[in-house]
Each structure stands twice: as C-alpha cells, then as structure tokens.
Amino acid sequence: xxQARTLKEKELKQLLQFIAFRKHALRNRCTCLMTxxxxxxxxxVAALRYSDVLAADGSILAEIRLSAQQTKGDKARVVYxxxxxxxxLLNYVRTYPQTDPTRPLFYTQKRDHFTANTxxxxxxxxxxxxxxxxxxxxxxxxxxxxxxxxxxVGIRVLQQLSGHADIQTTARYIETTDAMKRAxxxxx
Numbered sequence: 001x002x003q004a005r006t007l008k009e010k011e012l013k014q015l016l017q018f019i020a021f022r023k024h025a026l027r028n029r030c031t032c033l034m035t036x037x038x039x040x041x042x043x044x045v046a047a048l049r050y051s052d053v054l055a056a057d058g059s060i061l062a063e064i065r066l067s068a069q070q071t072k073g074d075k076a077r078v079v080y081x082x083x084x085x086x087x088x089l090l091n092y093v094r095t096y097p098q099t100d101p102t103r104p105l106f107y108t109q110k111r112d113h114f115t116a117n118t119x120x121x122x123x124x125x126x127x128x129x130x131x132x133x134x135x136x137x138x139x140x141x142x143x144x145x146x147x148x149x150x151x152x153v154g155i156r157v158l159q160q161l162s163g164h165a166d167i168q169t170t171a172r173y174i175e176t177t178d179a180m181k182r183a184x185x186x187x188x
Contacts, residue, residue: 003142004135004137005136006142007143016029018130019032023109026092026095027106028122030088030089030106031114032123032126033085033140035140037144038081039079039145040141041163042137043119047070048104048106049102049105050093052105053093059090060081060087062086063079064078072163073165093105106119108122120137123139123140141173144161146173146174148161150180155174
C-alpha cells in the first residue's frame with residue numbers, strides 16, 4: 001500500500017485557499033490543520049470533544065489529553081498544540097460555541113458527529129477537489145512528521161509527538177529527497 005502524499009507548504013496553502021471559499025470553511029480548515037500542525041490521526045480529530053480543547057476559562061489548551069478510547073491502539077496520549085493552531089481553534093469555538101462540553105467538536109453538514117471513516121472520506125474529497133491528487137487523510141500527519149524531521153527534530157521526539165509505539169513506524173513517515181541528502185552531506 002502506497003504511503004500518503006506529503007504536502008509542500010505551498011500545497012497546504014492551496015488546500016486552505018480552496019477550503020476558504022466553500023461551505024463549512026472554518027470547520028474544514030480546523031480539521032485539516034489538526035492533522036498538519038498537531039500530527040493528529042483522522043480518528044483522533046473525529047473523536048474530539050469541546051472539553052478536550054477548552055480550558056475552564058474558555059481558552060484553548062496547549063495540550064490535548066486524548067483518552068485511550070480516542071486513539072489508535074487504545075493508548076492515551078498527549079497532543080501538543082502550537083500557538084498558531086490554538087488561535088485557529090479559538091476562532092472556531094467562538095464561532096460555534098457549545099454549552100455542553102461533552103459534545104463533539106466537529107460536525108458533519110447533517111449536524112451529526114464525524115466518524116473516523118466519514119472524516120477520512122471528507123479529507124479525500126477536499127484534497128482531490130483542491131487538485132492535490134494522491135493526498136489522503138493521512139497526508140497531514142505524514143507532512144507534520146516529515147516537516148519536523150527536516151527541521152532537525154529528533155526521531156524520539158517525533159515518535160512521542162506522533163504517538164507511535166515503535167520508532168520504526170515513525171521512521172517510515174519521514175520522506176527524504178535528493179536535495180535533503182545533498183544538503184546533509186554539506187554539513188560535514
């Protein structure tokens with residue numbers, strides 16, 4: 001099975017530009033950015049509740065604590081949320097406030113919560129409609145890991161950020177190019 005395509009920065013901008021002029025733009029932007037900027041699995045994004053991202057004072061948490069039921073492999077994990085993603089989420093929850101914090105964070109257009117499968121299919125459609133053939137619901141996660149690896153983040157940190165039990169799994173996510181290899185040998 002082929003790996004999900006990683007996106008270049010300009011391709012992520014292309015996706016976000018496409019999303020900006022469609023229905024449910026804010027929701028779609030946030031769900032995609034959760035995978036690209038936090039490395040979350042699509043099933044984890046679908047399982048999020050308002051209480052997972054909101055602090056008692058209404059601010060966005062810097063760390064999302066996922067329960068074992070919300071993750072792959074039934075193992076709880078922490079997702080670290082960068083400031084730029086917290087701003088996106090704050091905009092979303094202010095636009096779509098919820099009085100019941102146990103409600104799902106993201107809804108389908110029929111006001112039903114997303115399942116991992118429905119959100120994966122939705123991502124596939126978004127990528128395809130934006131002209132990003134070969135991209136899938138796992139593209140954001142793979143792009144997240146590859147981008148951090150290219151910026152020098154160690155594989156142990158990447159393993160923990162991704163929630164992988166095996167470091168070899170993390171290694172398979174990292175895409176390398178000839179340009180990266182040429183730049184690496186110049187460091188000698």
